[in-house]
Amino acid sequence: xxxxxxxxxxxxxxxxxxxxxxxxxxxxxxxxxxxxxxxxxxxxxxxxxxxxxxxxxxxxxxxxxxxxxxxxxxxxxxxxxxxxxxxxxxxxxxxxxxxxxxxxxxxxxxxxxxxxxxxxxxxxxxxxxxxxxxxxxxxxxxxxxxxxxxxxxxxxxxxxxxxxxxxxxxxxxxxxxxxxxxxxxxxxxxxxxxxxxxxxxxxxxxxxxxxxxxxxxxxxxxxxxxxxxxxxxxxxxxxxxxxxxxxxxxxxxxxxxxxxxxxxxxxxxxxxxxxxxxxxxxxxxxxxxxxxxxxxxxxxxxxxxxxxxxxxxxxxxxxxxxxxxxxxxxxxxxxxxxxxxxxxxxxxxxxxxxxxxxxxxxxxxxxxxxxxxxxxxxxxx
Numbered sequence: 224x225x226x227x228x229x230x231x232x233x234x235x236x237x238x239x240x241x242x243x244x245x246x247x248x249x250x251x252x253x254x255x256x257x258x259x260x261x262x263x264x265x266x267x268x269x270x271x272x273x274x275x276x277x278x279x280x281x282x283x284x285x286x287x288x289x290x291x292x293x294x295x296x297x298x299x300x301x302x303x304x305x306x307x308x309x310x311x312x313x314x315x316x317x318x319x320x321x322x323x324x325x326x327x328x329x330x331x332x333x334x335x336x337x338x339x340x341x342x343x344x345x346x347x348x349x350x351x352x353x354x355x356x357x358x359x360x361x362x363x364x365x366x367x368x369x370x371x372x373x374x375x376x377x378x379x380x381x382x383x384x385x386x387x388x389x390x391x392x393x394x395x396x397x398x399x400x401x402x403x404x405x406x407x408x409x410x411x412x413x414x415x416x417x418x419x420x421x422x423x424x425x426x427x428x429x430x431x432x433x434x435x436x437x438x439x440x441x442x443x444x445x446x447x448x449x450x451x452x453x454x455x456x457x458x459x460x461x462x463x464x465x466x467x468x469x470x471x472x473x474x475x476x477x478x479x480x481x482x483x484x485x486x487x488x489x490x491x492x493x494x495x496x497x498x499x500x501x502x503x504x505x506x507x508x509x510x511x512x513x514x515x516x517x518x519x520x521x522x523x524x525x526x527x528x529x530x531x532x533x534x535x536x537x538x539x540x541x542x543x544x545x546x547x548x549x550x551x552x553x554x555x556x557x558x559x560x561x562x563x564x565x566x567x568x569x570x571x572x573x574x575x576x577x578x579x580x581x582x583x584x585x586x587x588x589x590x591x592x593x594x595x596x597x598x599x600x601x602x603x604x
Contacts, residue, residue, distance in 0.1 A: 258309050263287075266300030277307055316342035324348055332356035363388035373397070422491035425451035429485045431499040438478050439544045439562040442501045445470040451487035451494065458483035474561050475503045476544040511565040513542040519584040519591040527598050531574030534593065536560070536584045538567040543587030551581040551592070562586065 262273030264281055281303035317340065324346035326336035331353040338348030364386065372381045373394035384394030427448040436442050444461055446468060448454055453465040460473040461483045475481045484498040519536045526532055534557065538546050541562050548557040548571060560569040567586075576595055584591045 258311060260307050260309055262303075262305050262307060264303045266302055271302075273307075277309055278305075279307070281305060314342060317344040326350045330356065361388055364390040422489070423450040424491040425449060425487045425489035425494040427451065427454060427485055427487040427494045427497050429456075429483065429497040429499050431483065431501050434500065435502045435504065436475075437504050437563070439474070439564070439567075441472045441474040441561060443470050443472050444483055444499065446485050446497075448487045448494065450491055451489040453489075454485055454487040456483065456485045473501070474545055475501065478503045511540060511542045513587060513589065514540050515586075515589045517541070517546070517584055517586055517589045517591045519548070519582065519593045521582065521593045521595045524594065525596045525598050526576055527600065528577045529575060531572060531576060532595050533570055533572050534582055535570040536568070536591070538562060538584075538586050538589070540565050541567070541586040541589060543589075546584060546586035548582055548584050551583050552578070557582065 260273050260277050262278035262281075263271040264273075264278070265271050270278065282305055285303045285305040286301050287304035319340050320342055322340045324338055324340050326338070326346070326348040328350050329335050330351045332355075334351045334355060336348035336351050338346050341347055366386050367388055369386045371384055371386050371392035371394060373384065373392065373396045375381050376397050380397050382394045382397050384392050387393055425448055427446060429444060429446045431442050431444050433442055444456070446454065446456070446463065448467045451467045454463045454467050455465070456463040456471070458473070458481065459475065461471055463469065463471065463485065467487065473481075473483065479502075481501045481503060482498055483501065484496050486496045487494040515538075517536065517538045519534065521532045521534055523532055534548060536546070536548065538560070542565070544562055546560045546562060546567055546569075548560075549555065550557060550573075557573060558569065558571040560567045573582075576597070579597055580595050582593050582595070584593075
């Protein structure tokens with residue numbers, strides 16, 4: 224009986240050895256032809272199929288003979304089966320990878336781009352933009368350099384110069400004093416020299432159109448002046464920017480009479496103050512309660528870095544005269560919208576968004592936020 228058992232064990236070990244040899248051969252073939260490998264580890268620890276270097280140890284739950292009745296009393300072997308993924312071999316790069324190289328073509332003025340040879344043999348260099356080319360030389364008039372004269376002054380005196388590349392004359396009209404004795408401190412008027420007149424005092428005029436508006440509407444202030452070098456306006460929302468003439472739109476935030484003033488200065492002194500009044504009546508029906516709602520949306524609300532979006536907003540039942548949209552990251556004003564008859568609808572395009580940005584619509588006590596997120600960019604490596 225002991226001899227029979229010994230013979231049975233020898234047969235089992237011989238069969239296992241043959242299966243291991245066949246498993247190594249099959250495993251190598253699978254490894255060469257596929258990116259996945261089937262692993263089979265016998266109950267005694269040897270691999271019947273698969274390469275141990277890639278298979279590793281059996282993962283949990285990989286037993287493929289969980290229950291059996293062994294040939295020997297009390298002997299119940301358990302084998303393990305699982306699949307592993309074999310990474311693809313790295314690409315083979317060209318021998319001159321990293322060498323210096325130039326772009327495939329030059330730009331309009333013969334400039335080439337520089338770069339390096341990539342793994343696949345391509346060059347990273349790109350053709351420079353034509354915008355980098357220097358501007359072409361200007362084309363001058365045919366009589367450039369010829370003599371020319373300025374226009375005469377009040378005493379018919381001219382000065383001499385030459386024709387420039389653009390056809391203009393370099394000579395300038397001499398001041399009337401040039402025709403009078405240099406030590407007399409006089410200026411020429413018609414055919415005689417007279418003492419110079421002092422500078423005139425500036426004047427300014429200011430008008431408003433219309434002078435009566437409804438809360439939420441605007442009025443345009445227009446001004447003009449004489450002998451002035453700068454003008455300054457006062458009144459809520461009124462700004463001249465120091466200009467001596469121009470116009471500015473004002474949108475009063477409350478009802479009642481609003482006064483706007485302007486005064487100018489110049490070499491001759493300061494002008495008298497001029498003023499206008501704008502009357503603001505309540506909105507029609509007087510039904511604004513300030514209850515809202517207000518909406519603010521960004522389309523799209525997810526952009527790649529550097530791209531833009533369009534902000535759109537609607538305002539219902541607002542008591543404020545205007546609504547503003549601001550960039551909460553920087554505090555910059557995007558746009559101001561006038562409220563008419565309690566309501567307003569508007570939009571604005573914003574560009575160059577590089578980070579998550581919050582925009583806020585504010586209409587008196589009513590506010591609404593919209594957030595624009597940046598889409599992450601993934602690159603292969």
